[in-house]
Amino acid sequence: MKEQKGVGRMWSLYKMGGVTPAIASVFGSQNAQQMAFIRNANREQRKQSIMDTPLMDMEMVVFDLETTGFNPNNGDEIISFGAVVVRGGQCVEGESFYSLVNPKRPIPKSIEELTGISNDMVQDAPDLMTVLHDFMAFIGRRLLVAHSAGHDKQFLNVALWRTSKVYLNHRVLDTMMIAKWLEPGRDSYGLDEMLISAGIPITVRHHALEDSIMTAELLGKYLKRIKERNITTLGDLYAYLSKH
Numbered sequence: 001m002k003e004q005k006g007v008g009r010m011w012s013l014y015k016m017g018g019v020t021p022a023i024a025s026v027f028g029s030q031n032a033q034q035m036a037f038i039r040n041a042n043r044e045q046r047k048q049s050i051m052d053t054p055l056m057d058m059e060m061v062v063f064d065l066e067t068t069g070f071n072p073n074n075g076d077e078i079i080s081f082g083a084v085v086v087r088g089g090q091c092v093e094g095e096s097f098y099s100l101v102n103p104k105r106p107i108p109k110s111i112e113e114l115t116g117i118s119n120d121m122v123q124d125a126p127d128l129m130t131v132l133h134d135f136m137a138f139i140g141r142r143l144l145v146a147h148s149a150g151h152d153k154q155f156l157n158v159a160l161w162r163t164s165k166v167y168l169n170h171r172v173l174d175t176m177m178i179a180k181w182l183e184p185g186r187d188s189y190g191l192d193e194m195l196i197s198a199g200i201p202i203t204v205r206h207h208a209l210e211d212s213i214m215t216a217e218l219l220g221k222y223l224k225r226i227k228e229r230n231i232t233t234l235g236d237l238y239a240y241l242s243k244h
Contacts, residue, residue: 034133038164045169051235064211072158077103082208089220097138098209100125149174
C-alpha cells in the first residue's frame with residue numbers, strides 16, 4: 001500500500017512539475033539536480049552539429065573507463081573515469097578528469113590485479129550518479145574519443161539510463177577504427193600494440209587517466225596522418241571510416 005501511494009505521489013508531482021520534482025520526492029534533491037543536469041546536457045547535445053568543424057580546430061575529450069568486468073547488463077559496474085582534453089592534436093595542460101567510483105559490489109580479484117583498484121580504495125569513493133554528473137559537466141558538448149570505444153560507450157549508456165533515463169547523444173570517435181583504416185592488415189589493434197607501433201611510451205596501463213593520456217597521444221599522431229590525406233573535417237573522416 002505504501003509503495004502504491006509513493007508511485008501515486010510521484011506521478012502527481014511529475015504531472016505538475018516534470019521529472020525533477022518527481023525524482024526529488026523519491027531520491028532526494030541532490031540526485032534530482034544531478035539527474036536534471038545530465039538530462040539537459042544530453043538534450044543540448046542533440047542540437048549541435050560538429051560534422052563540418054575542422055578536426056584540428058575541434059576540442060575533443062579522450063576518455064577511458066575501468067570496470068568490474070565486461071557486461072554492464074549483468075551486474076558489472078564502472079570503478080573509475082579518466083579523461084583529457086585535446087585541442088589541435090595536443091593534450092590541453094591542466095584539463096583532465098579522474099575519479100574512482102564506488103561500484104557498490106565487490107571488485108573481483110582479477111580486476112584488482114589488472115587495474116590496481118581495490119575494494120578499500122573505492123569504499124569511500126563517490127557513487128555513480130555523482131561521478132557521472134561531474135564527468136558530463138567536464139566533457140560539455142565536445143566530441144568523445146576512446147580506443148575500442150564500444151566497451152566504454154556500452155557502460156556509459158547503461159549508467160546514463162540507470163541514473164537519468166537517457167542514452168548518450170555525444171558522437172564517439174574510435175581510435176581503433178582509425179588505426180584499422182590507416183594501417184590495414186595488422187594482426188592486432190589493441191592499445192598496447194598501437195602505442196608501440198606509434199613509438200609512444202607505455203606508462204601505466206588499465207588506469208583510466210593514464211590510458212586516456214596515451215590514447216590522446218595516439219590520436220594526435222593519427223590526426224597528423226589524417227591531415228596529410230587532405231581530410232579536414234569530422235564529416236570527411238566519418239565518410240572514410242564508414243567505407244572500412
